[in-house]
Amino acid sequence: MAKKDSTNMLVDRFRAAGFKITPQRMAVFQFLEGNTSHPSAYEVYEVVKRRFSTTSFATIYNTLNAAQEMGLVLELTLDPKKRHFDPNTSPHHHILCMKCRRIDDVRGKVFGDFNIDSFEIGDYQVTGFGVDFHGVCPKCRAQQH
Numbered sequence: 001m002a003k004k005d006s007t008n009m010l011v012d013r014f015r016a017a018g019f020k021i022t023p024q025r026m027a028v029f030q031f032l033e034g035n036t037s038h039p040s041a042y043e044v045y046e047v048v049k050r051r052f053s054t055t056s057f058a059t060i061y062n063t064l065n066a067a068q069e070m071g072l073v074l075e076l077t078l079d080p081k082k083r084h085f086d087p088n089t090s091p092h093h094h095i096l097c098m099k100c101r102r103i104d105d106v107r108g109k110v111f112g113d114f115n116i117d118s119f120e121i122g123d124y125q126v127t128g129f130g131v132d133f134h135g136v137c138p139k140c141r142a143q144q145h
Contacts, residue, residue, distance in 0.1 A: 006033055013070055024048055024055045028063050032073065032087040038094070038103040040082045078103060078132045093130060097137035106133060 010029045011021050019025070027048045031039075039047075045060040064085050067073045076084040078096045084103060086094075093106040119126040136144075 010067070010072060013072060014066070017066070017070060019066065022059075024052050024059050025063050027051050027055075028060060028067075032067075032085070035087055036105065038076055038084040038086050040084050042082070044085070076103065091128070091130075093133065095133040095135055097140055098134050099136055099140040102137050102139075104137070106131075 007026075007029050011026070014021060014025065028044055031044055031047050037043075041061045041064050042057070044064065045055070045057050048060060049055045064073065068075045068085065071089060072087070074086040074089055076086055076094060078084065078094055079101055081101070088105065094103055095106050096103050
């Protein structure tokens with residue numbers, strides 16, 4: 001999906017939910033679009049505050065929470081020190097560097113394909129799942145040598 005189309009979809013979903021589309025919210029949407037850094041709420045706040053100096057952290061936090069509740073971003077609790085957000089809502093896994101706390105997507109098939117429509121555990125029908133990995137990123141590994 002093109003960046004403008006995706007941002008328009010976010011705007012439409014927020015308006016349909018009764019939210020005003022402020023310049024600060026637009027800046028959040030634009031920052032998240034295609035972002036693969038899995039930013040924390042504070043990191044989003046720092047970027048948006050550079051453009052709109054009167055932006056409050058609460059505005060950013062509430063916007064991210066609303067987007068998460070609408071299924072527009074994933075909330076990652078991979079790092080116990082802070083919440084991160086991922087605009088890629090397709091099923092995928094993550095890896096956390098235990099030294100620098102960088103989070104990356106895990107690409108490719110790790111466990112093979114699961115057909116969620118027919119996957120069950122006991123009496124539960126599985127509607128989604130996620131697996132988080134921990135390790136040391138290439139940059140931190142290079143610094144060890």
